[in-house]
Amino acid sequence: MNTSFVPPSRGMLTECVGSAVHAPSLHNSQPWLFRIRRPAIEVYADPTRSLPVVDPDGRELLISVGAAVFTLRTALRRAGYDSDCELLPDPGRPTLAARVTATRVRPVDATIEALAAAIPYRHTDRRPFAQVPVPPDRLGRLRDAARREGAVLTNADQAGRDAVLDLARAADRWLRDQPEYRQELDHWTDHRRRHDGVPVWAAGPWDALELVPLRDFAALSPVRREVEPFEPYPTIGLLSTAGDTPRDWLRAGQALQRVLLTATWQGLATMPISQPVEVPAMRKALAGRAAGRFPQIVLRVGYGRVQMPGATPRRSVSEVLIQTG
Ligand SMILES: Cc1cc2nc3c(=O)[nH]c(=O)nc-3n(C[C@H](O)[C@H](O)[C@H](O)COP(=O)(O)O)c2cc1C
Structure with a gap:
């Protein structure tokens, strides 16, 4: 120093x-x-x-x-x-x-x-994106952002996209059939009891085309979730790492955030999709798309159509800061 x-x-x-x-x-x-x-x-x-x-x-x-x-x-x-x-x-x-x-x-x-x-x-944008393709140079910047943090972001081609979305929807269905999954999701979305988790307003509408694998974050809401057509050809990326140890997971998180911030800077909206990496059989199937690397998270990218209504809540700095004795 x-x-x-x-x-x-x-x-x-x-x-x-x-x-x-x-x-x-x-x-x-x-x-x-x-x-x-x-x-x-x-x-x-x-x-x-x-x-x-x-x-x-x-x-x-x-x-x-x-x-x-x-x-x-x-x-x-x-x-x-x-x-x-x-x-x-x-x-x-x-x-x-x-x-x-x-x-x-x-x-x-x-x-x-x-x-x-x-x-x-x-912010995570769970609403329909505009039907405008993301230019290749912008996708290149996102790949570069992942690479700088030691991970690989692969943009799925048409067949790859369909395969990844199929897996994600299958994983979501499988998860929803597990009562303990429902309980855990409810625990993180019950805003009568908590000021963190995912608020109902951030859940967005359902996809009328049933293409985009959306989480059921609004199940506890007394209001019926709206239904809207999402973009029919979502732009999908897969973030993967060479290993699958806690150190690799920390690297994947840094890469994810660098990609998300780069996307925000480029005017792009983003939505992480993790159901397919939460079901071991689906994650294994996804690995086939990652050339021997370990899939860590899927990302939907595009142009948001409306501005986000706000930011999801965060714990305050005093709640997360450990006082040094
Ligand atoms: C590891 C990880 C997995 C996530 N998986 C999903 C997901 O499957 N579906 C989703 O809609 N959002 C997902 N998200 C986004 C979080 O729900 C979101 O970051 C959180 O609610 C805070 O909201 P914000 O991103 O708008 O700040 C994930 C984020 C991370 C870091």
């Missing part, structure tokens, strides 16, 4: 945590905690916020934490600091998912400005 290096203030690091909580997470479970140890921020997985039915191995939990790690790194970089990011740095503390340490001051570049500016505007 440079001897003249002045580490970021506690206030600045707290602001970076405030950015990180905007990250996406499975059912908006926000399974993360942070501890500031200047010049580092430790990111912890919070197993009390796991979803044991859909995610028994905690794979999606660590993808969600990885998304928060990337957001944190971006916020720190935007504040003018380079950082080192160690994943799972302490075998004695398995919930310590990452340690992000500010190492030196560096001027901010345009890419970081754009990614950081996208953080509060990135």
